Amino acid sequence: MGFAGILGQERAVSLLKRAIGIDRLPHALLFTGPKGVGRFLTAITVAKALNCLDRVNGDCCDRCPACSKIAKKIHPDVHLVIPEGATVKIDQIRTLTREAPLTPYEGRGKVFILDQAETMTEQAQNALLKTLEEPPRATFLILIAPEASALLPPIVSRCSQIRFAPLPEGVIATRLREQGCEEGEATLLASLAGGSLGRAQELRKSPLSEVWDLVGQVFALPPGRTVPVLELTEQILRQKETVPLFLEALLAWCRDLMVSKVTGRQDLLVYRNREAALRGQSKDLALRQLLAMYRTVKQTLDGLGRYANPRLSLEVMFLMLRDLQAA
Ligand SMILES: [Zn+2]
Incomplete structure (x- = not known):
């Protein structure tokens, strides 16, 4: 497949291909962008x-012995550096700096791919500086991170940054359908995935039907009673890993309530197959209520990303949503 197998990153791919074609690929590259949009696949393809x-x-060509070995991650000149535990440690970088100057064993170029480079400890990043500054002639380093600001400025300034954009929903949905996902599910997953094919594939594995059931319960919380709020929180926390998914799904639902209220159009909905339920719920709520509900869920979701207490955040959110519906 080569570079043609990388979806939706035409700009990054054409830059890299052109540079490789004329033997001008920078020796220190930094791939930035969200997880699951093709950064790692592109790094392997560059190698x-x-x-x-x-x-x-x-x-x-993706067929020759060199390409096959790289695909199987057994090529002696292509090295993958990934976090050991939570971080990439200084010893891993020391190994890299020892090997970087050596001539390639069998290939034309030695390639070091540092996935999740943002997890490098400060010491590790400092240890990498010299190699980045004067990379050996046949050595290439590809750092992968969500954004440049996640690394020390001297690291960033020594790398050529290539930005990877979030993927359009249509591209994600098409790929999911190719992988056997049915139409409605593909559209829904694509819209929840925030531009990341990897995330869409993760979501596909999670118990979506349970999540929809929980979303439904949020809108059925009886006014004035606190026990159901605590129970619903408990139920969600039983599967901690699905909390962000639940909140994303709830956020998409709140968005759809507004879209349904304002446009009445089914084709613009994330939950196209639940149009009737959305119409029914949005009918009784004013746009300002719906907007306030959307903001409440968004704030909770953002807060969880910053290590807010999940239990407290969910309880407060449910109480606010319940009161907003009654207001
Ligand atoms: Zn080949």
Whole structure:
């Protein structure tokens, strides 16, 4: 497949292909962008294109022995550096700096891919600086991070940054359908995935039907009673890992309530197959109530990303949502 197998990153891919084609690929690259949009796949493809025995126009063949070894992660010149535990440690970087100057064993270029580079400890980042500054002639380093600000400025300034954009929903939905997802589910997952194919695939594995059931319960909380709020929180916390998914799903539902209220159009909904329920709920609520509900869920979701207490956050959110519906 080569670079053609990378979805929705035409700009990044054409830059890289052109540079490889004329042997001008920068030796220190920083791939930034959200998780699951193709940064790692692109890094592997760059390693293949650099070492491919049958390279054409800066792209790899994906068939030759070099390409196959890289795909199987057994090529002696392509090294993957990933966090050991929570961080990439200084010893891992020391190994890298020892190996970087050596001539390639069998390929044209030595490639080090540092996935989740933002997890490098400060010491590790400092240990990497010298290699980044004067990379050996046949050595290429590809750092992968969500954003440049996640790394120390001297690291960033020594790298050529290539930005990876979130994927359009249509691209994600099409790929999910190719992988056997049915139409309605593909559209829904794509809209919840925030531009990340990886996230869409993760969501696909999670118990979506349970999550929808929980979303429904939020809108059935009886006014004035606190026990159901505590019970619902308890039920959600039983599966901690689905809390963000639940909140994303709830946020999409609140968004759809507004869309349904304002436009009445089914084609603009995330939950297209639940149009009737959305119409019914939004009918009784004013737009300002719906907007306040949306904001409440959004704030909770953002707060959880910053290590807010999940139990407290959920309880407060449910109480606010319940009161907003009654207001
Ligand atoms: Zn090849």
